[in-house]
Amino acid sequence: MDLFASRSSRMKASEIRELLKLLDQPDIISFAGGIPDPALFPHEAVREAYDAVLSGDQAKAALQYQVSEGYLPLRRWLAGMMGGLGVACDEANIFITSGSQQGLDYLGKLFLSPGDTALVMWPTYLGALQAFNAYEPRYDRLMPDGGNMTPAAYRAAAAVTGGRPKFAYLVPDFANPTGQTLGRKQREAVLDLAGELDIAVIEDAAYRALRYDGEHEPPIQALDCARSGGIDKARTIYCGSFSKILSPGMRMGWICAPRQIVEKLVLMKQAADLHSPSINQMVIHRVAETVFDTQVEKLVDAYRQRRDGLLEALEAHMPDGVTWSRPDGGMFVWLTLPEGADATALLERSIREARVAFVPGSAFHADGSGRNTLRLSFTLADERALSEGIPRLARILKG
Amino acid sequence: MDLFASRSSRMKASEIRELLKLLDQPDIISFAGGIPDPALFPHEAVREAYDAVLSGDQAKAALQYQVSEGYLPLRRWLAGMMGGLGVACDEANIFITSGSQQGLDYLGKLFLSPGDTALVMWPTYLGALQAFNAYEPRYDRLMPDGGNMTPAAYRAAAAVTGGRPKFAYLVPDFANPTGQTLGRKQREAVLDLAGELDIAVIEDAAYRALRYDGEHEPPIQALDCARSGGIDKARTIYCGSFSKILSPGMRMGWICAPRQIVEKLVLMKQAADLHSPSINQMVIHRVAETVFDTQVEKLVDAYRQRRDGLLEALEAHMPDGVTWSRPDGGMFVWLTLPEGADATALLERSIREARVAFVPGSAFHADGSGRNTLRLSFTLADERALSEGIPRLARILKG
Numbered sequence: 001m002d003l004f005a006s007r008s009s010r011m012k013a014s015e016i017r018e019l020l021k022l023l024d025q026p027d028i029i030s031f032a033g034g035i036p037d038p039a040l041f042p043h044e045a046v047r048e049a050y051d052a053v054l055s056g057d058q059a060k061a062a063l064q065y066q067v068s069e070g071y072l073p074l075r076r077w078l079a080g081m082m083g084g085l086g087v088a089c090d091e092a093n094i095f096i097t098s099g100s101q102q103g104l105d106y107l108g109k110l111f112l113s114p115g116d117t118a119l120v121m122w123p124t125y126l127g128a129l130q131a132f133n134a135y136e137p138r139y140d141r142l143m144p145d146g147g148n149m150t151p152a153a154y155r156a157a158a159a160v161t162g163g164r165p166k167f168a169y170l171v172p173d174f175a176n177p178t179g180q181t182l183g184r185k186q187r188e189a190v191l192d193l194a195g196e197l198d199i200a201v202i203e204d205a206a207y208r209a210l211r212y213d214g215e216h217e218p219p220i221q222a223l224d225c226a227r228s229g230g231i232d233k234a235r236t237i238y239c240g241s242f243s244k245i246l247s248p249g250m251r252m253g254w255i256c257a258p259r260q261i262v263e264k265l266v267l268m269k270q271a272a273d274l275h276s277p278s279i280n281q282m283v284i285h286r287v288a289e290t291v292f293d294t295q296v297e298k299l300v301d302a303y304r305q306r307r308d309g310l311l312e313a314l315e316a317h318m319p320d321g322v323t324w325s326r327p328d329g330g331m332f333v334w335l336t337l338p339e340g341a342d343a344t345a346l347l348e349r350s351i352r353e354a355r356v357a358f359v360p361g362s363a364f365h366a367d368g369s370g371r372n373t374l375r376l377s378f379t380l381a382d383e384r385a386l387s388e389g390i391p392r393l394a395r396i397l398k399g
Numbered sequence: 400m401d402l403f404a405s406r407s408s409r410m411k412a413s414e415i416r417e418l419l420k421l422l423d424q425p426d427i428i429s430f431a432g433g434i435p436d437p438a439l440f441p442h443e444a445v446r447e448a449y450d451a452v453l454s455g456d457q458a459k460a461a462l463q464y465q466v467s468e469g470y471l472p473l474r475r476w477l478a479g480m481m482g483g484l485g486v487a488c489d490e491a492n493i494f495i496t497s498g499s500q501q502g503l504d505y506l507g508k509l510f511l512s513p514g515d516t517a518l519v520m521w522p523t524y525l526g527a528l529q530a531f532n533a534y535e536p537r538y539d540r541l542m543p544d545g546g547n548m549t550p551a552a553y554r555a556a557a558a559v560t561g562g563r564p565k566f567a568y569l570v571p572d573f574a575n576p577t578g579q580t581l582g583r584k585q586r587e588a589v590l591d592l593a594g595e596l597d598i599a600v601i602e603d604a605a606y607r608a609l610r611y612d613g614e615h616e617p618p619i620q621a622l623d624c625a626r627s628g629g630i631d632k633a634r635t636i637y638c639g640s641f642s643k644i645l646s647p648g649m650r651m652g653w654i655c656a657p658r659q660i661v662e663k664l665v666l667m668k669q670a671a672d673l674h675s676p677s678i679n680q681m682v683i684h685r686v687a688e689t690v691f692d693t694q695v696e697k698l699v700d701a702y703r704q705r706r707d708g709l710l711e712a713l714e715a716h717m718p719d720g721v722t723w724s725r726p727d728g729g730m731f732v733w734l735t736l737p738e739g740a741d742a743t744a745l746l747e748r749s750i751r752e753a754r755v756a757f758v759p760g761s762a763f764h765a766d767g768s769g770r771n772t773l774r775l776s777f778t779l780a781d782e783r784a785l786s787e788g789i790p791r792l793a794r795i796l797k798g
Contacts, residue, residue, distance in 0.1 A: 038459035046462065047453035054446035060437035063445065063646035098497060102672040109533070130670040134508070247462035249677030271529040273501040277679055278648030 025355075029389035031376040032357040034176060034331055040299055041247055042291050049286040053279060062279040068270040069262065070096025070254075071281035077288060078240070082256050086222030087238065089231040092259045095266065098276045100206055100241035100253035104131040106268050107167070107202055107237060110261075112137045116163035119154070119193075123364030123373070125176045125204065128169055139366035142168050142193075144186035151196040167200040168193065172220055174207040174330025177364045177375040181328055187220045191227065194235055201236040209245055209296045211329040212304035221256065232258045242284055244331070245295055252276065252284045303331070303379060310378040313390035319398045333376045334361070337397065343374040346396060354392035424754075428788035430775040431756040433575060433730055439698055440646055441690050448685040452678060461678040467669040468661065469495025469653075470680035476687060477639070481655045485621030486637065488630045491658045494665065497675045499605055499640035499652035503530040505667050506566070506601055506636060509660075511536045515562035518553070518592075522763030522772070524575045524603065527568055538765035541567050541592075543585035550595040566599040567592065571619055573606040573729025576763045576774040580727055586619045590626065593634055600635040608644055608695045610728040611703035620655065631657045641683055643730070644694055651675065651683045702730070702778060709777040712789035718797045732775045733760070736796065742773040745795060753791035 053062045069075065075091040082089050097103040104127065112118065112135035119142040120128065129139075138161045140154055141147070158164045168190055172182040182190075194201045203220045221236040228234045238256040246252075255265060269275065310333055314324055321338040337343060343360035350356050361373025381389075452461045468474065474490040481488050496502040503526065511517065511534035518541040519527065528538075537560045539553055540546070557563045567589055571581040581589075593600045602619045620635040627633045637655040645651075654664060668674065709732055713723055720737040734757075736742060742759035749755050760772025780788075 035464055038463045041459065041462040043453060043458045043462065047450065047458075050449040050453065051446065054442060054449065059442045059446075060440065061648070063440045063442065063648040064437045065434055065647045098672045098676070101670075105671040127670075127673075134667070134670055247678075248464045249460070249462040251672065251674070251676045268533070271500075271526070271533055272504040273497045273650065274526075275650070277497075277650045277676060279646075280676055280679065 028351065028355050028357050029385050029392075030357040031378070031381065031385070031389065031393075032359050033380070034359075034375075034377050035379065036244055036248060036299075036331075037302065037379050040302055042287060042295050045287050045291045046247065046250075046283065049283040049290075050279070052286065053282045058282060062282050064278060066275045066278035066281065068275045069266045070094070070276060071278065071285060074281050074285040074288075075254075077285055078254050078256070082221075082238070086218050087225055087231060087256060089256060093231050093256055093262060095255040095257065095262045095269075096276050096281055097239075097253040097255055097269075098273070099243060099248070099251040100204065100239045101127055101131060102251075102276075103239040103253055103255045104128050104169075104202070104204070105134070106265055106272075107200075107239075107255075108132040108135045108137075109268060110264055111166040111200060113163060115161040117154070117158035117161070117165045119165060119168040119199075120366055121170055121175070122367060123177055123361060123370050124169065124366065125171055126359075126364050128204065129364075129366055132169075137166070138163070140165070141367075142170060142190070144170070144182055144190050146189070151193065154197060165197050165199050167202050169202040169204065170220075171204040171206065173205060173217065174210060174327050174332070176207070176330070177332050177359070177361065178334040179325040179327025179330055179332045180334075181217065184217060184223075187217065187223055190220060191224055191236075199235070203236055203238045205238055206241045206244055207330040208240075210299060210303060210331070212300055212307060213328045231256070232260070234258055237261060242288070245292065245299065246284065246287055250280045250284060252280055306378040306381045307333070309383075309386045310376065310381050310390070313386040317391045317394040319394060322397055331377050331379045333378060335374045335376060337372040337374070339372060341372040341397075343371060346374075350393060350396045354389075354396050356389050356393045356396070358393070427750065427754050427756050428784050428791070429756040430777070430780065430784070430788065430792075431758050432779070433758075433774075433776050434778065435643055435647060435698075435730075436701070436778050439701055441686060441694050444686050444690045445646065445649075445682065448682040448689075449678070451685065452681045457681060461681050463677060465674045465677040465680065467674045468665045469493070469675060470677065470684060473680050473684040473687075474653075476684055477653050477655070481620075481637070484618050486618060486624055486630060486655060488655060492630050492655055492661060494654040494656065494661045494668075495675050495680055496638075496652040496654055496668075497672070498642060498647070498650040499603065499638045500526055500530060501650075501675075502638040502652055502654045503527050503568075503601070503603070504533070505664055505671075506599075506638075506654075507531040507534045507536075508667060509663060510565040510599060512562060514560040516553070516557035516560070516564045518564060518567040518598075519765055520569055520574070521766060522576055522760060522769050523568065523765065524570055525758075525763050527603065528763075528765055531568075536565070537562070539564070540766075541569060541589070543569070543581055543589050545588070550592065553596060564596050564598050566601050568601040568603065569619075570603045570605065572604060572616065573609060573726050573731070575606070575729070576731050576758070576760065577733040578724040578726025578729055578731045579733075580616065583616060583622075586616065586622055589619060590623055590635075598634070602635055602637045604637055605640045605643060606729040607639075609698060609702060609730070611699055611706060612727045630655070631659070633657055636660060641687070644691065644698065645683065645686055649679045649683060651679055705777040705780045706732070708785045709775065709780050709789070712785040716790045716793035718793060721796055730776050730778045732777060734773050734775060736771040736773070738771060740771040740796075742770060745773075749792060749795045753788075753795050755788050755792045755795070757792070 075094040078094045114136035116137050118137045221238045224234040224236040241253040323336045325334040359375045361370040474493040477493045513535035517536045620637045623633040623635040640652040722735045724733040758774040760769040
């Protein structure tokens, strides 16, 4: 019977799922998972917030249905935070999502019809490609540093599959997977291109708060508001996340967007899951109000040390011909192996012989290129990972 | 610019949202919202469970990422519960959703391409129509009592829009909106038709536990397993929900399905929101293990009284020519007004002149029919609602 023949069979099986299974083996030293260190979660503040929300007048509302756009005090708090980043807005511009992954899924659903084009960087966040893949786009390469693609060339390439460019997606701060941060000029270039193509810009700001050196760049959305005359005239949609600062397990994120976009997302969410959990929204609001800033400081101190440790270990052990990024923040260092190396094949050997895991870079390339690259996460890189794991990985890379 | 022209603009704006806004007016007596009475939520058990989960060894896992299929102990508990309903299965057949609404959205995404046909009852759950609408199906009428549609006629009608029938969706127990429960023979008839069409059956069991009189009918999925030789050979997908028993605000539901379906849903969820909140899954597991049965008893006692009160009030006050359902469970009574009456127009008068709200029945009809019908919810029907609200509504219906 063909009961099981369905749209989702066109989705790619996930390479990350297979990798995650390996991490269950206790002797593996893993640089693979892009996950925060659970020892740094604000357990106590979260426990107290659940207790407070469920003990007082809010208890009924915490367990009852909620409006699809989200809990108003949290939306107001986020509007204030976005204002502090240079994006003047109010609660009508804020939409609560179940993690920023849900934001990416909804934006794919909102913008993409099969054959349309999404502009992404080579490489880019694998989860974004997975979210967008469900809506069957083609991908073209976004090049904030310039390249040989004119707007007309993007349009012509998009027309081949019967669609047109719909948005540019990027992680401008401490990108997953490369750790790269775009400068002001590159951010402006993305807006220039988006303006010429008349498309949206999806700014994935998952790692934004985690800066270990230097000064924060303005969000692309702030630059856009300055050009266009305000958030409701802007084309940039900002996807924020509490996962990296407070807790990924609570699945809380937000979208800041022109209100016409928020209105469409609200209808979409009403049909898709009604609303994100009321209780988690109320708890995140309390925790964010009280410990967000101290939590950022704590994480910045801890992760900066681990990044430094990883960079030192790479310096000490990596063979000639291997290069890597030196990120100012975030969670990832990106390695480039000599031309012709195959990180996917190396992963198998690395797991088997060195008991060290990483993510091969081709997983992050919409075109399958980048076979000689790989991603290392430093958020869980303890002393043993650095002193044993990196030398063992280096021996595998030496061949 | 056409930045905002997108797929979702084809979605219908929701009539329910407009209604919900009216409910904020404090003097309105509302029979509209299909929501549980928050005074009956198990606040204490939920508060204790959050405290326990965040105080002990589970705290890190509660705030960390989780696998997309869901928290294993909860899936095992649900597999046991489904076994008790006659559906022998294990955790590989259980998929955790963020409320059963998410299950409906994913099943729409899994099965429907534009132009495909979904078989639903006239009327059916509005939220299911909203979830499926995103995937642009046509609807045809499911008639468990028999009708003049042969499988060939369903197929021929579906071919006109270039698709074919993909599933039959129904709420077999105390349906939203009619309160109707299908008997064994009708359940078997749905399976017969689905077998002849070789399509899936989506069994929405949101109200199943809330039976106030008589004996539980077997789930359609249990009848299917008995015919087909087991869950993995069955065509029925069961959507369960904790919203009506424990808390809608926590957004927890589940799907019980053949494992091939679960595997596809897991990939879909990984791309769409990674997983439902870890902490809520762990808390729901604790609360379900300890208070699920007593909670059902408490709700059945309370809601049975309110149903009886509503039926008595209708008997005492409704004018001739108005008839209504006498549900054995659930949350709703369904009124049929004389032919030619228009419940949507009456709602406006009822709100303005009587300060009483209900949901007009046409909202639940995929074809827009049922204009002379309306839905009353009795979950929040207190003494005043019955003694004042129903007489005032009756005066409006008398014209």
